[in-house]
Structures are given as C-alpha cells and as structure tokens.
Amino acid sequence: MNHEANTSVFSNQSSVHDDLNTLVEKHTRSVWQEPIPPHTRDAAKTIIKLLETHKGPLILDSFCGTGMSTAKLGSLYPEALVIGIDKSANRLGRHVQTMTNNYRLIRGNCEHIWAQLVSAGIRCTHHYLFYPNPWPKKAHIKRRVHGHPSFPLLKQLGGSIELRSNWKIYVDEFAAASQLIGLDAKVESLSATDPMTLFERKYAANSENLWVCRAVAS
Numbered sequence: 174m175n176h177e178a179n180t181s182v183f184s185n186q187s188s189v190h191d192d193l194n195t196l197v198e199k200h201t202r203s204v205w206q207e208p209i210p211p212h213t214r215d216a217a218k219t220i221i222k223l224l225e226t227h228k229g230p231l232i233l234d235s236f237c238g239t240g241m242s243t244a245k246l247g248s249l250y251p252e253a254l255v256i257g258i259d260k261s262a263n264r265l266g267r268h269v270q271t272m273t274n275n276y277r278l279i280r281g282n283c284e285h286i287w288a289q290l291v292s293a294g295i296r297c298t299h300h301y302l303f304y305p306n307p308w309p310k311k312a313h314i315k316r317r318v319h320g321h322p323s324f325p326l327l328k329q330l331g332g333s334i335e336l337r338s339n340w341k342i343y344v345d346e347f348a349a350a351s352q353l354i355g356l357d358a359k360v361e362s363l364s365a366t367d368p369m370t371l372f373e374r375k376y377a378a379n380s381e382n383l384w385v386c387r388a389v390a391s
C-alpha cells in the first residue's frame with residue numbers, strides 16, 4: 174500500500190489509473206442510461222421548479238454533505254440559486270441553517286440528478302464538487318466521479334467546474350479525464366485558510382495537502 178505524504182488517503186495506486194483513458198473514451202461514446210428512481214425524479218423536478226421562479230443563474234454543489242459549502246456559496250453568489258445535493262439524509266439533517274436564503278439542499282443521487290437536469294436542458298454557471306468519496310482502491314475507479322459513466326454529463330451541465338480533494342491522484346485523474354472530454358483543466362494546490370466544508374476544515378486542521386482542479390465547460 175502506498176501512503177502519500179501529508180494525506181490520510183491510503184491507496185494501492187501511485188499514479189493516474191492505467192485504465193482512465195479507455196474508460197473515459199468508452200463513456201464519451203455512449204449515453205448513460207440507468208433507470209432513475211422516482212424520488213430522484215421528484216428531486217430534479219423540485220430544482221427545475223425552483224429555477225422557474227428564481228430566474229437567475231444556477232450553481233451546483235454536488236456531494237454537499239451537511240451543506241456548509243452550499244450556504245457559503247449562497248452568500249458568495251447572492252444573485253444565484255445554489256443547490257446542494259447529497260444522498261445522505263443523515264448528513265443533510267445536520268445542516269446548520271444560515272441567514273442566506275438563496276440556497277436549497279436536495280436529497281438524491283448526484284449522477285441521476287445531473288442526468289435529469291441535462292434532459293431538461295438546464296445548465297449551471299458554476300459546479301462545485303468538494304471532497305467526493307475518493308474510492309482509493311485501484312479496483313474502484315468506476316466509482317470515482319471521472320470513472321463513472323455519468324462523467325460526460327458534467328460537460329453538458331456546463332459552467333466553471335471546481336473539484337477539491339486531499340488525494341492528489343484523484344484530482345490529477347479528474348483533470349486528465351476532463352481534458353479527454355474536451356475541457357480546459359488545471360490542477361493547483363489549495364490553501365484552506367477559510368474552509369468551505371467540514372471535511373476541508375478537518376484536513377486543514379491536520380495540515381493535510383489539499384488540491385483543486387478547475388475546469389471550464391462553457
């Protein structure tokens with residue numbers, strides 16, 4: 174097992190996965206068609222309805238956990254509707270409400286919600302993906318955002334994409350995969366002086382190295 178310096182992520186991978194190119198190219202050639210459960214259809218309908226009344230830009234905060242970042246993004250972008258998405262009712266239930274009122278937390282599977290929004294022709298101006306589960310075992314690449322068949326949907330959703338992780342290989346893979354689907358992407362180290370999320374706060378307190386990939390989809 175390899176343990177990168179200053180990260181709590183243990184992996185049997187020491188560089189970008191050998192299968193990344195083949196996997197992303199395969200996913201680019203096909204349309205992801207997984208049955209969407211009724212509760213996720215309802216979640217997407219809720220977002221579409223909110224957008225109809227909001228009429229401003231849409232910002233997505235996928236894998237939002239307790240929604241700390243969603244509320245922060247709401248105050249950073251007062252003109253936008255910021256939607257935090259997470260599948261865990263438990264995490265969402267631990268959200269600490271703020272005075273900002275231009276954000277909503279929605280329970281659902283991100284990949285299914287992205288598919289529904291794309292089908293409805295919706296695009297966002299910014300898409301944040303803060304610390305998605307790293308799935309560090311080599312065999313689990315298909316569970317990572319960029320190894321999943323839904324990955325090309327990120328391009329269709331548009332906007333400036335920002336993915337953060339404490340595992341550099343994850344961020345390097347995300348950037349390489351983004352380039353494979355035609356996005357401009359670059360990786361930088363991140364200094365979290367004012368943490369956006371609970372995980373970021375924990376990593377910063379442990380002096381872990383943090384990384385960000387910024388990609389442009391429109």
Ligand SMILES: C[S@@+](CC[C@H](N)C(=O)[O-])C[C@H]1O[C@@H](n2cnc3c(N)ncnc32)[C@H](O)[C@@H]1O
Pocket residue numbers: 236237238239258259260261264281282283284303304305306370371372373
């Ligand atoms: C490591 S936590 C990060 C949470 C938050 N972004 C933070 O930085 O504090 C990853 C989150 O992704 C959520 N998650 C994992 N897979 C998901 C999926 N397919 N759709 C929606 N949420 C998912 C988990 O419930 C968890 O809250």
